[in-house]
Amino acid sequence: GENVEQHPSTLSVQEGDSAVIKCTYSDSASNYFPWYKQELGKGPQLIIDIRSNVGEKKDQRIAVTLNKTAKHFSLHITETQPEDSAVYFCAARKLNTGTASKLTFGTGTRLQVTL
Amino acid sequence: DSGVTQTPKHLITATGQRVTLRCSPRSGDLSVYWYQQSLDQGLQFLIQYYNGEERAKGNILERFSAQQFPDLHSELNLSSLELGDSALYFCASSVVGSGETQYFGPGTRLLVL
Numbered sequence: 001g002e003n004v005e006q007h008p009s010t011l012s013v014q015e016g017d018s019a020v021i022k023c024t025y026s027d028s029a030s031n032y033f034p035w036y037k038q039e040l041g042k043g044p045q046l047i048i049d050i051r052s053n054v055g056e057k058k059d060q061r062i063a064v065t066l067n068k069t070a071k072h073f074s075l076h077i078t079e080t081q082p083e084d085s086a087v088y089f090c091a092a093r094k095l096n097t098g099t100a101s102k103l104t105f106g107t108g109t110r111l112q113v114t115l
Numbered sequence: 116d117s118g119v120t121q122t123p124k125h126l127i128t129a130t131g132q133r134v135t136l137r138c139s140p141r142s143g144d145l146s147v148y149w150y151q152q153s154l155d156q157g158l159q160f161l162i163q164y165y166n167g168e169e170r171a172k173g174n175i176l177e178r179f180s181a182q183q184f185p186d187l188h189s190e191l192n193l194s195s196l197e198l199g200d201s202a203l204y205f206c207a208s209s210v211v212g213s214g215e216t217q218y219f220g221p222g223t224r225l226l227v228l
Contacts, residue, residue, distance in 0.1 A: 034216070043117065043205050043219035044158070089158060100171040101146065101209070103217060105158040 002027040004092050006106025013080050014114055021109045023090035024072040032093040033073045034103070035064060039086045047088075048075070080113045087111070118142065119220035121206050127226045133194040136223045140187055140208030146170070147189040148209075148217060149181055153202040164189055165211070196227045 003026040013019045025033075031052040036044035050057045050064045050073065057064050061080075066073040077084055090106040118141035128134055140147050149161040160173035164183035175181075178196075183189040193200060203222045209215035 036219070041221075043119075043207075043221045045117065045219065046216055049216065100165075101148075101163060101215070101217075102160050102171045102173060103148075104160070107157045 002030060002092055002094050002102075002104040004090060004104050004106040006090050006109060008109060009107065010110045010112070012112045012114060015080060015082060017080055019075075019077045019080055019084070019111055019113075021075045021088055021090070021111070022072060023074070023092075023106050024070075025092040025104075026071070027092070027094050028068075028071065030092040030094050033064070033066060034091050034093075035075050036089045036091065036105075037086045038089065038108075044089060077111075080111075082113050082115065085111055085113045117218040117220060119206060119208050119218055121204075121220040121223050123223060124221070125224045125226075127228065128196060129228055130196055130198060132196050132227075133192065134196065134225065136191040136193070136204050136206075136225075138189045138191070138206030138208075138220060140189070140206075141218055144208035144210055144218075145187065146209045146211060146215070147183055147187070148207040149175075149189070149191050150205040150207065150219075151202050152205060152222070156202075158205070161191070193225070198227050201225055201227045 006023045034049035037047045038044045063076040087108045091103045120139045146165045148163045161175040163171040181191045205222045207217040207219045
């Protein structure tokens with residue numbers, strides 16, 4: 001089955017710096033790659049996603065890049081703020097027909113933004 | 116607020132017991148997904164239902180079962196509970212299934228003593 005690896009497991013940056021989290025996936029049939037942010041005591045919240053027909057997507061301070069050949073994708077957060085501190089999960093979805101869907105998650109990155 | 120609700124928020128029970136977790140999807144969403152999040156296993160997909168029928172299965176134990184009712188809410192039943200079942204259980208929903216964004220609920224924290 002699909003396997004998603006995520007690095008680093010923890011990341012500490014100073015406010016205003018950039019943060020990069022990287023993921024690799026194993027199944028070349030995967031075609032959808034969302035990123036979720038999980039704050040303490042809450043469920044994961046989608047922050048950005050990318051599909052395999054696109055190489056990069058940006059939403060304000062957040063961007064995601066995808067390299068299908070290398071089977072890796074990355075989350076970039078610029079101008080980090082204290083409220084960006086959370087656990088971030090990447091995920092990959094294997095191409096399925098019909099209504100079946102299964103997300104495989106990475107192990108998470110705990111991002112801490114220090115003042 | 117994602118629009119997905121889960122009850123209860125917290126649950127404390129003993130080994131060998133049975134519990135039921137409940138999830139109400141976002142209005143209009145037909146698919147419901149269950150995930151288990153534990154410290155050593157991360158977020159693990161358990162099972163998906165679409166419009167009342169099982170659609171995809173992950174690493175769900177035989178002691179666990181789920182169903183989706185005609186009003187689209189879903190229940191996850193955990194029986195013969197073991198200490199290792201202590202975890203956060205999340206429900207997510209999406210409009211259809213393949214290709215659709217999954218929105219997560221706030222989770223149920225289960226502690227088995």
